[in-house]
Amino acid sequence: xxxxxxxxxxxxxxxxxxxxxxxxxxxxxxxxxxxxxxxxxxxxxxxxxxxxxxxxxxxxxxxxxxxxxxxxxxxxxxxxxxxxxxxxxxxxxxxxxxxxxxxxxxxxxxxxxxxxxxxxxxxxxxxxxxxxxxxxxxxxxxxxxxxxxxxxxxxxxxxxxxxxxxxxxxxxxxxxxxxxxxxxxxxxxxxxxxxxxxxxxxxxxxxxxxxxxxxxxxxxxxxxxxxxxxxxxxxxxxxxxxxxxxxxxxxxxxxxxxxxxxxxxxxxxxxxxxxxxxxxxxxxxxxxxxxxxxxxxxxxxxxxxxxxxxxxxxxxxxxxxxxxxxxxxxxxxxxxxxx
Amino acid sequence: xxxxxxxxxxxxxxxxxxxxxxxxxxxxxxxxxxxxxxxxxxxxxxxxxxxxxxxxxxxxxxxxxxxxxxxxxxxxxxxxxxxxxxxxxxxxxxxxxxxxxxxxxxxxxxxxxxxxxxxxxxxxxxxxxxxxxxxxxxxxxxxxxxxxxxxxxxxxxxxxxxxxxxxxxxxxxxxxxxxxxxxxxxxxxxxxxxxxxxxxxxxxxxxxxxxxxxxxxxxxxxxxxxxxxxxxxxxxxxxxxxxxxxxxxxxxxxxxxxxxxxxxxxxxxxxxxxxxxxxxxxxxxxxxxxxxxxxxxxxxxxxxxxxxxxxxxx
Ligand SMILES: Cc1ncc(C[n+]2csc(CCOP(=O)(O)OP(=O)(O)O)c2C)c(N)n1
Ligand SMILES: [Mg+2]
Numbered sequence: 001x002x003x004x005x006x007x008x009x010x011x012x013x014x015x016x017x018x019x020x021x022x023x024x025x026x027x028x029x030x031x032x033x034x035x036x037x038x039x040x041x042x043x044x045x046x047x048x049x050x051x052x053x054x055x056x057x058x059x060x061x062x063x064x065x066x067x068x069x070x071x072x073x074x075x076x077x078x079x080x081x082x083x084x085x086x087x088x089x090x091x092x093x094x095x096x097x098x099x100x101x102x103x104x105x106x107x108x109x110x111x112x113x114x115x116x117x118x119x120x121x122x123x124x125x126x127x128x129x130x131x132x133x134x135x136x137x138x139x140x141x142x143x144x145x146x147x148x149x150x151x152x153x154x155x156x157x158x159x160x161x162x163x164x165x166x167x168x169x170x171x172x173x174x175x176x177x178x179x180x181x182x183x184x185x186x187x188x189x190x191x192x193x194x195x196x197x198x199x200x201x202x203x204x205x206x207x208x209x210x211x212x213x214x215x216x217x218x219x220x221x222x223x224x225x226x227x228x229x230x231x232x233x234x235x236x237x238x239x240x241x242x243x244x245x246x247x248x249x250x251x252x253x254x255x256x257x258x259x260x261x262x263x264x265x266x267x268x269x270x271x272x273x274x275x276x277x278x279x280x281x282x283x284x285x286x287x288x289x290x291x292x293x294x295x296x297x298x299x300x301x302x303x304x305x306x307x308x309x310x311x312x313x314x315x316x317x318x319x320x321x322x323x324x325x326x327x328x329x330x331x332x333x334x335x336x337x338x339x
Numbered sequence: 340x341x342x343x344x345x346x347x348x349x350x351x352x353x354x355x356x357x358x359x360x361x362x363x364x365x366x367x368x369x370x371x372x373x374x375x376x377x378x379x380x381x382x383x384x385x386x387x388x389x390x391x392x393x394x395x396x397x398x399x400x401x402x403x404x405x406x407x408x409x410x411x412x413x414x415x416x417x418x419x420x421x422x423x424x425x426x427x428x429x430x431x432x433x434x435x436x437x438x439x440x441x442x443x444x445x446x447x448x449x450x451x452x453x454x455x456x457x458x459x460x461x462x463x464x465x466x467x468x469x470x471x472x473x474x475x476x477x478x479x480x481x482x483x484x485x486x487x488x489x490x491x492x493x494x495x496x497x498x499x500x501x502x503x504x505x506x507x508x509x510x511x512x513x514x515x516x517x518x519x520x521x522x523x524x525x526x527x528x529x530x531x532x533x534x535x536x537x538x539x540x541x542x543x544x545x546x547x548x549x550x551x552x553x554x555x556x557x558x559x560x561x562x563x564x565x566x567x568x569x570x571x572x573x574x575x576x577x578x579x580x581x582x583x584x585x586x587x588x589x590x591x592x593x594x595x596x597x598x599x600x601x602x603x604x605x606x607x608x609x610x611x612x613x614x615x616x617x618x619x620x621x622x623x624x625x626x627x628x629x630x631x632x633x634x635x636x637x638x639x640x641x642x643x644x645x646x647x648x649x650x651x652x653x
Contacts, residue, residue, distance in 0.1 A: 004389040057463030057641055109463070109640030120465050120639030136467035137428065138397045171396035172428065199397055201373035207396035273372065329640035332647060336635045 014211040016197070016228065016258050019285055023234040027300045033075055033232045034291040035308055037067040040091040041288055042316040043100050047090070047107055047121075050320070051267050056107045060121050061088040065262035068287035069194050070095045072235025073162055073257075076243050082130045082152075082161040084145040087122035088194075089134040092164060097129040100319035110326035117329025130159075138199075139165065139174030142191070146178045149187035153250060160246040162239075164192045168199020170213040179254065183220035188246035190239060193256040194229070200265045201273040217254035229259035230285050260285070340521040348490040348522050349379050349455075349511065352497035353417060355526070357387055360415065363501060366393040366402050367419030367456070376421045377457060377516055403429035403454065407436045410452040410506075417501060420456035423472050423510055430475075437506040438481030453500045457513035458486075459550060459600050463644055466636035471601030473548075476508045477577040477610070483507045483531050484578040488552035490520035492575055495529030503531060512549045534581035536588065540570035543594040546585065546611050548574055551598045577607055585611065586618040593624040600648065603631040 044062045051060050063070070074083060074095035085092040093103055098114060106113030107121050114124050124134040132148055135141035145163025152159040169175050170193060182189045193213045197204055205211045217224035223245060229235055235257060242253035260282035264271035271279075295305060343351070357363045364387075369376045371384035371394040384392040395402040399420065406416035420426045426433065433454060441449045460469035477484045483505055487493035493511065500507035537552055538559055545555040552573045559569035572588050574580055589595045595615050597608035612627040633647040 005393055058461075058639060059464055059468070109642070113640075117640035117643060118466075118638045120463060122465055123467075123639070136465060137425065140428070168397045171398045171401075173398070173400050174428075200376070201369055202394060202396065206372075206394060328642050329638070330643075332635055332638040332643050333633075 012210050013205050019230055020228055020234070022294060023231055023237055025233040025294070025298070027295060027298045030233060030291060030295055030298065031300065031308065033071055033236070034288070034295060035312060036071045036095055037232060037288050037291060038309065039100065039312045039315060040067045040071070040094050042312055043094065043104065043319065044090060046104070046316055046320050048263075048267065050108065055324075056121065057109070058120050058122070059087065060107070060267045061265065062263045063088050063091045063261065065282065065286065066194060066196055066229065066259045067091055068232035068235050068291075069192070069229045069257050069259050070164065072229070072232040073164075073192055073239040075236045076240040077160060077162060080130055081159050082132055082145075082148040083164070084132045084141050084148065084161065085134055085164045086138070086141065086166060086169075087134055087136045088166070089124055089164075090121070093124045093126065093131055093134070096126070096131045098124070098126050098131060100315055101322045104319040104323040105326050108323040108326070109329050110323055111329050112322070112326040113329065116331070118332055118335065139169040139172035141165070142169065142175045142178030143181070145191070146182045146187055146189055149182065149189035149252070150185065152188050153185075158247060160188045160190065160243050162190050162192060164194055166199060167193060167195040167197065167204045167213060168202065168207060169193075170216065171207055179216060179222070180220060182252040183217075183222045186250050187252050188250050189252040190242040190246055191252065191254045192239070193254070195256050195258050196261045197258070198261075198265070198273070200269070203273075212256070214254055214256040223251065223253040224255070225253060226256040227258070229257040230287050230290055232287055232291055340523050342519050343490055343522050344517055344519050345487070345490045345493050345512070346377065346379055346516040348494035348520075349497055350381055350383070351522070352494045352501070353380070353383060354386065356498055356501045357383070357391065362413060363415045363417065364391040364393060365417045365419065366395050366406060368395055368397060368421050370394060370419050375419070377513070379511070379516070380419065399425050399429035400432055403432040404436065406452050406454075407432055407440070407450055410450045411440065411448045415451045415501065417453045417455060420454065422468065422513065423456055423458035424468050424470055426454065426456070426472065433476075433482070433506070433508075434479055438479050441505070442481065449504045450506050451504045452506045453497070453509055454506065455497065455500070455509035456511065457516070458510035459513055460637055460644075460648060461513045463639055463641055465639045469637035471599065471632075473510055473577055474601055474605060474607045476510075477607055481506065482578060483576065484510070485531055485576045486510045486512075486549045487575065488512065488515070488537070488549050488573050490518065490522050492529050492535070492573075494522055495527055496531065496575060499528040499531050502528065507531065510549070514550055518553075529575065531576045532579040532581055533576070534572060534574040534584040536570060536584070537573045538569065538571040540568040540592065542568045542592055543596065544570045544572055544588045544592045545596050545598060546572045546574065546608075547598040548577065549600075551600060555598055580610070580614070582614050582618065585614060589615050589619045590622045593622055595619075595623070596628045596630060598630040600632055603629065603634050606631055
């Protein structure tokens with residue numbers, strides 16, 4: 001038989017669910033989540049602009065469209081819990097409590113950058129907030145997340161680790177091994193697959209024989225969850241269940257959140273592998289607009305909402321000014337080997 | 340002779356070899372529908388269909404190993420790494436399997452496979468994406484390593500690599516894809532293990548491969564104005580190395596500087612320096628010098644990156 005290699009057969013394809021009803025919430029809960037999502041959106045728009053002006057270099061991967069995932073998930077943990085993320089991590093870093101100023105300055109390659117201009121967009125790290133990195137090798141950071149969780153179990157410090165990765169990472173060894181070990185040793189880890197339906201130009205059905213990453217938990221006897229990432233409050237609630245499990249029983253969970261990136265994979269990707277209709281369809285589900293509408297429905301005064309938005313605008317403008325005015329990075333030698 | 344890009348030259352090499360031999364297939368991330376992350380496989384899917392141009396998910400260890408297995412039983416895979424940084428995920432398959440199986444099996448199973456893709460730092464892509472890994476691979480017996488600097492060499496070396504019955508690592512210059520050069524229309528190969536004098540000179544031999552050949556040609560021009568005549572020697576293959584050409588060049592000039600983008604410690608230039616002192620000791624007018632990047636992971640900021648990669652003597 002001369003054949004073409006198979007990918008997911010039609011019958012095993014998993015189409016995204018239609019938009020789901022809102023989860024119950026209050027203005028007090030939702031407003032700060034909305035603020036974070038908006039700040040991330042504005043920050044990344046500013047990044048894209050600076051990139052096109054040549055002020056930011058290298059690879060720049062934007063999370064625009066997916067903000068509810070990192071914001072909702074990080075809202076479900078405590079300040080000293082750990083977060084490990086990919087190269088698409090500006091939002092995760094911000095949600096973890098890192099200010100826009102050092103993030104923006106890092107992307108500009110400045111001395112005042114979060115990692116002194118050494119890492120750039122893909123490699124944000126922050127010890128103060130237990131943000132364990134932006135990692136550039138797909139899947140390579142999943143065992144690192146499991147390692148932080150192992151340390152928590154070892155010390156009995158009660159912390160939980162959130163490890164974020166893409167749908168495309170679900171086929172690489174780092175993910176498979178990290179998952180297996182976390183299950184075997186019952187590590188307080190929440191593995192969060194941000195399924196934005198594509199790894200670069202490849203739709204998930206051409207990557208996985210069964211287009212459902214969460215099912216991979218079954219073989220390991222691990223808890224799993226799978227839902228859409230449109231509603232930031234829903235993300236918060238469902239991740240909170242996994243966090244609670246990790247904290248009280250020490251057991252890991254594999255969570256798959258279906259979402260969508262509005263932009264290309266990185267700034268150099270025109271995204272020709274998706275139809276305009278598809279992108280427009282997802283833009284109608286924009287988590288940011290959804291939260292904003294919800295706040296108004298819940299009775300938040302429009303003036304109050306606009307004040308919040310103005311505040312965000314000023315914050316991001318300030319971060320850009322800070323980055324522009326900061327001195328250039330000046331040194332790399334002290335950090336090769338710790339003396 | 341037509342002038343084409345380095346990228347197009349590589350594309351032609353694969354296309355022509357695939358036309359010639361039905362056992363050759365291409366596998367890698369985004370090689371098919373996306374036409375390659377760097378567009379090197381442009382149009383191959385359309386020409387050869389999904390059977391022979393296979394989009395692999397992100398599983399370098401898996402598809403490198405699949406290539407080795409298929410090669411054991413008679414196929415001739417071309418495995419593309421989106422960049423060689425990601426070959427580190429697959430290094431077990433390359434070093435422990437591809438390089439060992441022919442000898443381990445007492446000569447029964449040779450592995451005719453090509454691992455190819457861009458290597459070396461690009462611009463501001465940070466430490467995990469800015470690595471020159473040729474010294475790693477050149478260290479391994481059982482592998483061949485080629486690094487073309489021109490469109491002509493790219494096509495000829497890749498063809499030779501595809502026809503070779505052994506695993507060949509072909510590291511392309513990420514920043515060379517858009518460069519152009521003369522490439523004949525008729526079939527030719529550049530034999531693996533044959534170096535090339537890219538510019539003749541009499542006072543000093545500059546040894547460089549891939550992108551650094553161009554840097555050295557620039558330097559040679561500048562030095563010419565100061566009355567120094569540089570010979571630029573491009574080994575093209577790092578394993579096997581054309582020691583004969585190296586020796587004859589340095590015996591003529593009496594001086595040698597090796598220029599590489601990689602790190603100094605155990606870098607490939609150290610091997611060249613050893614070969615030169617071993618075979619040209621009596622002809623040397625000065626110690627062999629090396630120019631490398633700084634001995635650190637590559638920083639992101641442009642000014643630091645420039646400083647780090649700027650010619651450093653070791
Ligand atoms: C091991 C490895 N192979 C390939 C790459 C190149 N690469 C970077 S991101 C990416 C796609 C990842 O897709 P996914 O995991 O779905 O995350 P997303 O970008 O969608 O957030 C690829 C192939 C890499 N960084 N690491
Ligand atoms: Mg993805």
